[in-house]
Amino acid sequence: MSIEVSNLTKKYGDFYALDDVNVSLPTGQLTALLGPSGGGKSTLLRIIAGLDTADHGNVSIEGVDATKLPPQKRNVGFVFQHYAVFKHMTVAKNVAFGLEIRKTPKAEVKRRVGELLELVHLSQFADRMPSQLSGGQRQRMALARALAVEPTVLLLDEPFGALDAKVRKELRDWLRRLHDEVHVTTVFVTHDQEEAMEVADEIVVINQGRVEQVGSPDQLYDEPANDFVMGFLGEVTRLGPVRLRPHDVEVAVTPGHAGAFPGTVTRALRVGFEVRLQVELDPEFGSSDPVSVVLSRSHARSLDIELGSKVWLTAAIGAVTVPAMVAV
Ligand code: ADP
Ligand code: MG
Numbered sequence: 195m196s197i198e199v200s201n202l203t204k205k206y207g208d209f210y211a212l213d214d215v216n217v218s219l220p221t222g223q224l225t226a227l228l229g230p231s232g233g234g235k236s237t238l239l240r241i242i243a244g245l246d247t248a249d250h251g252n253v254s255i256e257g258v259d260a261t262k263l264p265p266q267k268r269n270v271g272f273v274f275q276h277y278a279v280f281k282h283m284t285v286a287k288n289v290a291f292g293l294e295i296r297k298t299p300k301a302e303v304k305r306r307v308g309e310l311l312e313l314v315h316l317s318q319f320a321d322r323m324p325s326q327l328s329g330g331q332r333q334r335m336a337l338a339r340a341l342a343v344e345p346t347v348l349l350l351d352e353p354f355g356a357l358d359a360k361v362r363k364e365l366r367d368w369l370r371r372l373h374d375e376v377h378v379t380t381v382f383v384t385h386d387q388e389e390a391m392e393v394a395d396e397i398v399v400i401n402q403g404r405v406e407q408v409g410s411p412d413q414l415y416d417e418p419a420n421d422f423v424m425g426f427l428g429e430v431t432r433l434g435p436v437r438l439r440p441h442d443v444e445v446a447v448t449p450g451h452a453g454a455f456p457g458t459v460t461r462a463l464r465v466g467f468e469v470r471l472q473v474e475l476d477p478e479f480g481s482s483d484p485v486s487v488v489l490s491r492s493h494a495r496s497l498d499i500e501l502g503s504k505v506w507l508t509a510a511i512g513a514v515t516v517p518a519m520v521a522v
Contacts, residue, residue, distance in 0.1 A: 196219055196220060196221035196222070196255065196256055196346070196347060196379040197253070197254070197381070198219075199217045199218075199238070199241075199251070199252075200216050200251055200254075201215075201216060201250060201251040201252065202214070202215040202238070202241060202248050202250070202251035202252070203215075203248060203251055204237055204248050204249055204403075205249055210403045211237045212238060212403045213403040213404050214251075215234075215238060215400075215403070215405055216405070217398055217405055219396075219398075220395075220396065221256070222378075222379055223379065223380070223396055224369075224380045224393060224394050224395050224396075225381050225382065225395065225396045225397070225398060226381075226382045226383075226384055226396070226397045226398070227239065227400055228384055228385070228390040228398065228426075229400035229401045229406075229426070230401060230426070231385055233385075233400045233402060233403070234402070235351075235400050236351055239349050239351050239381060239383050241253060242270070242381065243268065243272055243349050244263060244267075244268050244270070255268055255269070255270070256346055268346075269343075269346045269347070270345050270346065270347045270348070270349055271340030271341060271343065271345035271347070271349070272340060272348070272349040272351070273333065273337055273340050273350045273353045274352070274353065275353060275354075275355040275356050276356060279324040279332060279335070279336065280324070281323070281325065282323075283324075284322060284323060285311070285316060285320055285323075285324065285327070285335050286307050286311065286320040288324065289311065289338045289339050289342055290303050290306075290342070291339065291342075292339065292342045292343040293306060293342055293343065296343065306342060307320075307342070310338040310341060311338060313338065313341070313372065313375065313376070314335065314372070315368075316335060329356065329357045329358075329361065330354075330361040330364065330365055333353055333354060333357070334368070336353070337350075337353070337369075337372070341378065345378065346378075346379065347378070347379045348378050348380045349380075350381070350382045350383065351383045352383050352385070353365075353369075353382075354366065354389075355384075366389055366392055366393050369382075369393060370392070370393050382394065387426060387427050387428070390411070391411040391415070391427070394411060395410065396408065396409065396410055397410070399414065399422075399423050399426065399427075401422055406419060406420065406423050407423045414427055415427050415428060418516065424437065425437075429486065431443065431485050431487070432482050432483065432485065432518045433485050433508075433509060434455055434479065436509060436518055437515065437516050438509055438513050438514060438516075439514065440470070440488040441488040442509060442510045442513035442515075443486075443488075443508075443510065443513075444508045444509065445471075445487055445489060445497060445499070445505050445506075445507060446505065446506045446507075446508070447497050447498070447499070447503065447504070447506075448506070450506070451506060451508050453508060454506035454507060454508045455479050455485075455506065456476045456504070456507075457473040457474055457479070457504075457505055458473065458474050458502060458505070459471050459473055459499060459500070459505060460472050460473065460484060460501070462494075462499065462501050464491065467490060467491050468488055468489070468490065469489045469490070469491055469493075469494040469499070470486065470487070470488055471486070471487040471488075471489065471494075471505075472484040472487075473485045473487055475507075485507060
């Protein structure tokens with residue numbers, strides 16, 4: 195394990211930003227710290243980087259107890275949402291900076307910078323100033339700069355958070371490919387579940403200063419440990435005593451199934467190849483909100499479903515369900 199975090203606690207006054215966090219982040223993998231804003235992700239990352247200290251607990255990096263090491267002794271590289279670039283230096287100089295302060299020989303610096311700019315696809319921009327780059331290009335430069343000193347661990351705190359949706363998506367594909375090339379142990383903070391699911395080998399879900407679950411994207415999606423993880427990783431709806439994903443609700447147009455919930459389609463919306471339904475359950479079942487259902491368009495067509503249709507709902511066989519919390 196590359197990074198071992200044990201019993202980490204961080205308080206601000208009486209408030210626990212991290213509450214006894216234990217987690218192992220594997221060597222060579224890309225791990226996402228995922229959770230809602232204010233959950234403690236950045237606090238954890240800053241403590242791993244050595245930019246902040248914990249009240250209690252330990253951090254070890256590649257078998258070395260790093261708890262008391264200053265950031266520059268931890269051999270970590272980091273990139274934040276708003277990266278502090280050197281505005282008066284060219285792109286190449288920005289990337290070279292860390293190597294130059296380490297007194298790396300000139301020829302070696304030149305070679306490394308060339309390699310890195312190629313890696314992040316910025317070779318043709320080497321002599322530009324950062325202000326002449328797009329937001330996405332600037333973050334790629336920041337990554338090249340962080341990688342220049344060959345860190346053991348790369349820490350990224352919402353590195354694409356300030357960019358628009360399309361660029362974010364491109365950069366996340368690019369980051370995945372970059373990671374497959376360089377294999378540096380990477381910890382990536384995001385509050386965006388889709389981003390985490392697409393990019394990460396492993397996801398650590400953090401909420402209110404605690405780890406809710408650790409697992410691969412598929413594990414979290416298919417076997418959420420609790421209601422929070424289930425709701426955070428995808429859309430959830432309630433059907434009687436359980437909560438489940440809208441695409442896991444089975445729809446019938448006859449009352450065949452004994453335990454089925456009868457209701458009426460009150461909304462039907464076509465979105466691309468999907469049809470999204472809202473079903474109001476019959477009054478004896480219908481104290482809760484309408485049930486959301488997602489069907490493929492061809493399935494909806496074969497059932498001949500439209501607004502006002504009478505339907506019977508069940509949880510599909512193999513559906514992931516968690517008990518619905520009882521309203522009080
Ligand atoms: P995240 O990155 O998951 O959005 P943070 O780790 O930044 O969350 O913050 C976790 C909690 O700790 C938040 O409630 C935040 O307000 C609080 N917090 C973070 N830094 C400080 C600080 N320097 N002083 C007081 N509270 C802080
Ligand atoms: Mg944060």
